[in-house]
Amino acid sequence: xxxxxxxxxxxxxxxxxxxxxxxxxxxxxxxxxxxxxxxxxxxxxxxxxxxxxxxxxxxxxxxxxxxxxxxxxxxxxxxxxxxxxxxxxxxxxxxxxxxxxxxxxxxxxxxxxxxxxxxxxxxxxxxxxxxxxxxxxxxxxxxxxxxxxxxxxxxxxxxxxxxxxxxxxxxxxxxxxxxxxxxxxxxxxxxxxxxxxxxxxxxxxxxxxxxxxxxxxxxxxxxxxxxxxxxxxxxxxxxxxxxxxxxxxxxxxxxxxxxxxxxxxxxxxxxxxxxxxxxxxxxxxxxxxxxxxxxxxxxxxxxxxxxxxxxxxxxxxxxxxxxxxxxxxxxxxxxxxxxxxxxxxx
Amino acid sequence: xxxxxxxxxxxxxxxxxxxxxxxxxxxxxxxxxxxxxxxxxxxxxxxxxxxxxxxxxxxxxxxxxxxxxxxxxxxxxxxxxxxxxxxxxxxxxxxxxxxxxxxxxxxxxxxxxxxxxxxxxxxxxxxxxxxxxxxxxxxxxxxxxxxxxxxxxxxxxxxxxxxxxxxxxxxxxxxxxxxxxxxxxxxxxxxxxxxxxxxxxxxxxxxxxxxxxxxxxxxxxxxxxxxxxxxxxxxxxxxxxxxxxxxxxxxxxxxxxxxxxxxxxxxxxxxxxxxxxxxxxxxxxxxxxxxxxxxxxxxxxxxxxxxxxxxxxxxxxxxxxxxxxxxxxxxxxxxxxxxxxxxxxxxxxxxxxxxxxxxxxxxxxxxxxxxxxxxxxxxxxxxxxxxxxxxxxxxxxxxxxxxxxxxxxxxxxxxxxxxxxxxxxxxxxxxxxxxxxxxxxxxxxxxxxxxxxxxxxxxxxxxxxxxxxxxxxxxxxxxxxxxxxxxxxxxxx
Numbered sequence: 001x002x003x004x005x006x007x008x009x010x011x012x013x014x015x016x017x018x019x020x021x022x023x024x025x026x027x028x029x030x031x032x033x034x035x036x037x038x039x040x041x042x043x044x045x046x047x048x049x050x051x052x053x054x055x056x057x058x059x060x061x062x063x064x065x066x067x068x069x070x071x072x073x074x075x076x077x078x079x080x081x082x083x084x085x086x087x088x089x090x091x092x093x094x095x096x097x098x099x100x101x102x103x104x105x106x107x108x109x110x111x112x113x114x115x116x117x118x119x120x121x122x123x124x125x126x127x128x129x130x131x132x133x134x135x136x137x138x139x140x141x142x143x144x145x146x147x148x149x150x151x152x153x154x155x156x157x158x159x160x161x162x163x164x165x166x167x168x169x170x171x172x173x174x175x176x177x178x179x180x181x182x183x184x185x186x187x188x189x190x191x192x193x194x195x196x197x198x199x200x201x202x203x204x205x206x207x208x209x210x211x212x213x214x215x216x217x218x219x220x221x222x223x224x225x226x227x228x229x230x231x232x233x234x235x236x237x238x239x240x241x242x243x244x245x246x247x248x249x250x251x252x253x254x255x256x257x258x259x260x261x262x263x264x265x266x267x268x269x270x271x272x273x274x275x276x277x278x279x280x281x282x283x284x285x286x287x288x289x290x291x292x293x294x295x296x297x298x299x300x301x302x303x304x305x306x307x308x309x310x311x312x313x314x315x316x317x318x319x320x321x322x323x324x325x326x327x328x329x330x331x332x333x334x335x336x337x338x339x340x341x342x343x344x345x346x
Numbered sequence: 347x348x349x350x351x352x353x354x355x356x357x358x359x360x361x362x363x364x365x366x367x368x369x370x371x372x373x374x375x376x377x378x379x380x381x382x383x384x385x386x387x388x389x390x391x392x393x394x395x396x397x398x399x400x401x402x403x404x405x406x407x408x409x410x411x412x413x414x415x416x417x418x419x420x421x422x423x424x425x426x427x428x429x430x431x432x433x434x435x436x437x438x439x440x441x442x443x444x445x446x447x448x449x450x451x452x453x454x455x456x457x458x459x460x461x462x463x464x465x466x467x468x469x470x471x472x473x474x475x476x477x478x479x480x481x482x483x484x485x486x487x488x489x490x491x492x493x494x495x496x497x498x499x500x501x502x503x504x505x506x507x508x509x510x511x512x513x514x515x516x517x518x519x520x521x522x523x524x525x526x527x528x529x530x531x532x533x534x535x536x537x538x539x540x541x542x543x544x545x546x547x548x549x550x551x552x553x554x555x556x557x558x559x560x561x562x563x564x565x566x567x568x569x570x571x572x573x574x575x576x577x578x579x580x581x582x583x584x585x586x587x588x589x590x591x592x593x594x595x596x597x598x599x600x601x602x603x604x605x606x607x608x609x610x611x612x613x614x615x616x617x618x619x620x621x622x623x624x625x626x627x628x629x630x631x632x633x634x635x636x637x638x639x640x641x642x643x644x645x646x647x648x649x650x651x652x653x654x655x656x657x658x659x660x661x662x663x664x665x666x667x668x669x670x671x672x673x674x675x676x677x678x679x680x681x682x683x684x685x686x687x688x689x690x691x692x693x694x695x696x697x698x699x700x701x702x703x704x705x706x707x708x709x710x711x712x713x714x715x716x717x718x719x720x721x722x723x724x725x726x727x728x729x730x731x732x733x734x735x736x737x738x739x740x741x742x743x744x745x746x747x748x749x750x751x752x753x754x755x756x757x758x759x760x761x762x763x764x765x766x767x768x769x770x771x772x773x774x775x776x777x778x779x780x781x782x783x784x785x786x787x788x789x790x791x792x793x794x795x796x797x798x799x800x801x802x803x804x805x806x807x808x809x810x811x812x813x814x815x816x817x818x819x820x821x822x823x824x825x826x827x828x829x830x831x832x833x834x835x836x837x838x839x
Contacts, residue, residue, distance in 0.1 A: 221690075229694070332783070
């Protein structure tokens with residue numbers, strides 16, 4: 001009961017934080033001479049106004065769910081995975097190359113999972129490497145992860161600019177994947193693919209692992225008190241590697257399903273910051289599966305509606321980034337809102 | 347303070363408390379852990395806000411909403427955990443927040459003020475030393491001096507002796523006596539009876555958030571105070587059943603835990619049905635010995651055997667599985683998951699135990715039942731199993747750790763400082779349970795720096811000095827004086 005009330009209060013604070021950011025951005029729009037009501041109604045229209053809009057929102061949310069889970073999982077284990085961006089590129093690229101090199105006679109139901117798993121393995125190793133460096137050499141995982149991001153991004157960029165560039169292509173990208181390896185669309189002519197189901201399944205699996213398994217308990221114990229966990233027989237070194245590896249695998253899935261669903265190929269720089277948005281998602285969602293889904297939907301709908309808003313109200317589409325940023329500020333500093341409430345009560 | 351009431355959620359921490367102190371007195375606020383002592387002074391210092399009630403200073407009602415305001419009313423507080431910046435010097439710490447000078451800090455002016463105050467209260471600091479180089483007692487003196495420097499007339503000390511050696515306690519008492527002579531008012535929070543008797547002018551006893559009574563120290567006795575604190579008569583003596591040792595469970599062979607030469611390390615045997623006490627001054631290898639047996643660190647040399655099996659190379663989890671249970675000396679750091687639920691805390695260390703886990707999945711129902719059993723059996727006060735363990739008093743936290751480690755039939759229990767920082771009631775409970783465990787045939791290694799605890803509980807006693815076990819005696823054939831000499835490094839002939 002008490003826990004429920006606590007969660008409810010947290011949800012309340014998050015909602016207020018979101019409202020505040022909309023309000024503040026509305027004021028900014030007013031000052032700049034735009035009509036905030038028109039802007040917001042078109043934003044809403046673009047995110048939820050039609051089945052196309054909704055599917056756009058969902059398809060923008062799916063990769064965010066994966067990176068949100070990735071960061072959330074590491075956070076629960078007391079580790080900070082800021083390397084999602086790199087893991088996305090490595091995962092997407094490995095999976096694309098695997099998909100392109102699997103011979104055509106192999107049926108899709110073998111080839112597709114194989115390609116996806118190679119991508120996950122790529123992210124797993126890339127994340128695990130960060131964990132290994134942290135566990136064995138005691139180097140801060142944040143620094144290692146940021147470095148690994150640069151390596152992943154530049155390395156994949158080099159590959160698709162050179163050895164793996166599609167024939168007669170001007171843009172740095174791989175060949176398009178065979179149709180049978182592209183994820184089926186849930187609604188035709190939209191970007192929404194069956195990766196949505198996988199995202200939901202991963203959320204359920206995440207919740208199950210954290211609550212019901214020995215490994216999940218050990219992860220939570222490490223996140224709560226590394227020393228007590230160690231004294232309680234948790235193999236902290238091994239788990240540090242594992243947590244970062246699984247986190248890397250989850251982040252990689254965001255890249256893989258963009259490649260196999262949205263774009264149908266690996267394009268240089270396609271992620272443009274999804275990995276970092278995942279950090280905000282995990283914080284806002286407080287590392288719980290439901291929270292991560294809701295936060296992803298929020299950010300996904302902002303991204304989806306931003307286009308419509310810029311067309312209808314003339315406001316730059318980048319304003320969604322401002323709203324996102326303010327949501328993060330307000331949520332990361334819950335005391336601001338708590339303080340305002342307390343003042344009012346007094 | 348009049349009719350102060352404060353609740354945390356449903357728990358009434360303070361229930362219409364009336365509390366007054368006079369100028370120039372040392373007033374002891376006595377009570378068990380969780381009685382509301384700290385809550386009350388935190389309200390006085392502005393860290394908490396009372397739900398109702400009034401605070402009067404020199405007869406005038408005041409509203410203290412934060413520590414800055416408390417300082418304006420000349421109230422100072424020395425916390426149990428020091429609020430010092432380790433990398434800064436003593437001087438910088440003292441003047442922090444009250445720097446002299448307009449643009450740049452006028453150290454000379456500060457030093458002059460400090461010197462005057464040092465003379466008045468007989469302090470003597472090396473002002474340029476970094477705080478990190480000070481002993482615990484010295485750090486506490488800096489804290490007290492900081493309060494004086496800020497002009498405090500009412501100084502609150504929260505359990506100040508918990509971290510001090512007997513010699514340092516004497517120094518502290520002398521300082522407090524000086525302050526009393528300078529008409530300062532001292533509120534001294536403690537649960538130790540002999541300190542209360544030795545130091546205070548008046549005593550207010552709290553129990554379960556209520557005032558049991560306020561009395562002059564000269565009218566009080568330790569026995570009557572204990573009864574007031576606990577609510578029933580307290581039995582100071584411990585009755586031990588006869589000593590019936592069985593097979594050897596733990597054997598240490600030439601264990602070296604400190605990089606010190608000149609002794610043969612630690613060699614000892616602990617048998618079933620006995621408590622083997624490790625005495626010694628803190629810092630002679632107690633913590634290292636503890637972690638070498640638990641398995642979180644490896645010894646420099648030597649071996650650990652449990653039931654004749656060499657454990658030296660085994661991991662913590664493997665040792666746990668073989669029945670090595672432990673109550674670590676640093677509870678908050680090594681024994682509990684403070685933000686996690688009571689049920690989760692019962693799982694820590696036993697997450698691979700076959701009762702609670704099957705094929706990597708947790709058996710939550712079994713765990714929950716076990717937690718319920720333990721809480722009932724050890725009469726632990728909790729409000730819900732989902733409540734984070736950090737909300738409990740130290741005594742109840744320790745009872746949870748104890749029942750977790752002792753409740754699943756261990757072969758061997760390492761009890762390191764098992765009652766450090768606990769109140770009388772909890773100490774009594776833990777000691778009784780240790781003896782019960784001994785009588786049921788378990789082997790217990792008790793590591794404690796409290797000589798009285800070692801003398802009272804142990805069947806055999808070994809003395810640790812610079813990482814070596816320099817003497818071993820039967821408990822009934824040794825005197826405190828003799829042990830004291832061994833603890834100071836004198837070798838038995």
